Amino acid sequence: MTTKAWRADRLSKLGSSIFSEVAEWKREAQQQGLDVIDLSIGSPDLPPSESIKRSLSEAVLRDTAYAYPGSKGSKGFLQQAAEWLKYRFDIQVDPELELLSLMGSQDGLGHLALALCNPGDIALVPDPGYPVYAAGLALAGVEPYYMPLRAENGFLPDFTAIPDEVWSKAKFMLLNYPSNPVSAVADLSFFSKAVAIAKQHNVLIVHDLAYSEMAFDGYRPPSILQVEGAVEIAVEFHSLSKSFNMAGCRIGFLAGNQHAVSALGALKANIDYGIFLPVQEAGIEALKQDMSGQHPSVGLLYERRRDALLHALHQEGWDIASPKATMFVWAQLPPMTWSLSDPWNSRRISREMLNRAGVAVIPGDAFGMEGEGYVRIALVENEQRLIEAARRIGRFIRGE
Template sequence: MSTKLWRAQRLSRLGSSIFAEVAEWKRNAVLRGLDVIDLSIGSPDLPPSEPIREALSQAALRGDAYGYPGSRGTAAFLAKASEWLAFRFGIAIDPAEELVSLMGSQDGLGHLALALCDPGDIVLLPDPGYPVYAAALALAGVVPYLMPLRAENDYLPDFASVPNDVWQRAKFMLLNYPGNPVSAVADLAFFELAVETAKRHGVLIVHDLAYSEMAFDGCRPPSILQVDGAIDTAVEFHSLSKSFNMAGCRIGFLAGNREAVAAMRELKANIDYGVFLPVQEAGIVALDMDIAGTGPKVGPVYERRRDVLTEALREQGWEVERPKATMFLWAKLPRMQWQLTEPWDSRRISREMLERAGVAVIPGDAFGAEGEGFVRIALVEDEARLREAATRIGAFIRGEY
């Protein structure tokens, strides 16, 4: 009997397994009795507001809520998403042709290359970038071209440095502002340059705007679709996960260029039956409350957490940048006051910090080669726990564990 591997080779091309690795570190730390402060995964620790939960509960009790919802999204949800885009960004999006609902933006990010590309095509990705960007290309047999994001360029890609032959083969380029893991923001002038560049080379722009409502110090992240003519060459992902604390509900949408939206809709029609109807109804309530100004805003919560943690870390001797948006700190590695036999890098610091101090973060190299030298810290605990985390980290930096 011949031996066959019941595991696809493509899985080995999905990239970093750091989230599973960190989960194992956490499990071992808990088994040893450590109280772990988990600042690794960007999962909101707060629930949706009560009216959203009530809408979900009431809809789930209806007997007619359990049929196939349809992969496109209900007309009511798409209409409300269109209304919210007009309210928030002043853009007009046709809900019938320029929108499709998603099981969270990661659903769309994971499948878009399958809908738009053929094996051997090129897609331009940010480095560092959220892991699903590269994983989606591996599944689709698409070749990534990495655009470095560096502090000296405000973590914006340099389009002029991309070779012409890459532009000629590229199907789309992926942008993410406000960013994850790099908590950078971009203005309309940057998006205008991106749209002009994309049109010149016949490339679609895919903008991941999952963190649009997590901005601080008066910052209001724009939509790329605000740029004149952008809808001819751009689509944009939106998510209710972070903006309305609905991460477990799995709901978001893709808006923009109707050809690309239609391709995503066609793919999804063959692989799923859409978002659970009660979740869509809860999403309508969330968007409607935001339009009416009656719902709580997540931005101030994370702004206070950012201020608390950055100040507490600075008191402990770790100078970290204060981001203008997102739920993450992108922190350059601290200057350690003790040494191991091996050099300190982002993965070793992250592991030792968890094993010794009980604070979990994600090493920057998990997001690409340009992430080495950094860690990502999620603001997903209350202010008291964040202060405690900073105290533990300070002791770890000084070698007191």
């Protein structure tokens, strides 16, 4: 009997499986007795605040908490999200028409192309970019047009380099500032240019603002919706995962253009029943706490970690540009003083760094062709552990 291929061809288009690949590298290293310092996955290592945990625990004890929550989101959560956007960015959105709750921003990013596009449409996406950007397009049969992000341009796309025929076929353009993996930032002047050219070509802007609260040195990331008229042409993803250490809770929201929000909402209404109500209660508490000024800044925590790691790596001979935001360091490959039979590249260095030094990072090529020559380092350990990682990396660089 011939076995059917119980696996869709589209799965082969989902891009890099680097996260599972690095997980396997880690298992192998640990089996050899290595103490692995895992700086690969951007998962917060601290819990939410006590009041957020208390809000969640009290809510789960209510008998009414176990009904279907509704795919759009509770009125209380959407209203609180609207109030937080007003507080944080001084923008006004209609919670009924211009907001949609999500099981984390990745939920929305993975499904958005299915809601907005037809097979064969084009979407403009950054390279390097977070893998779900391309994965969502692959699932929807949408063709990606990659906008290269390079250091000489501050890791910003060059809109003038995109051909008119691409603009004419594009449905949306995906931006992400502060960005993952390159940790670049953008100001309102950049977003104003983006809105202007998007209106010119009638292309929706999709802005991923998951790292809005993880900024350093006094920098405050803006929202694209602060640009006058942006709501006519843009939507923006927000996440509570990193800002409030709620990654496992899976809660975020989409804000902006009501037609795009409605389209994603219509799709979501057919594939899930929304976020567990106690998680939405915890989300309300997180946003309220932030607005009260009582929430300890995650930005300050990651700023200290950034400074500790980069100072220690500098002492080891690896100088890296200091990011202004996110929980990542985007690092050009270190100056190796020894070589192997095969040339060094991002993946080879990442593998050898784990095998020889017990430090796990993600190779830059996992995020796109433009990522070759870099590795992404996540600031997900305490300062002493990061300093220890730098010392190990220094010995690795020197071939000791």
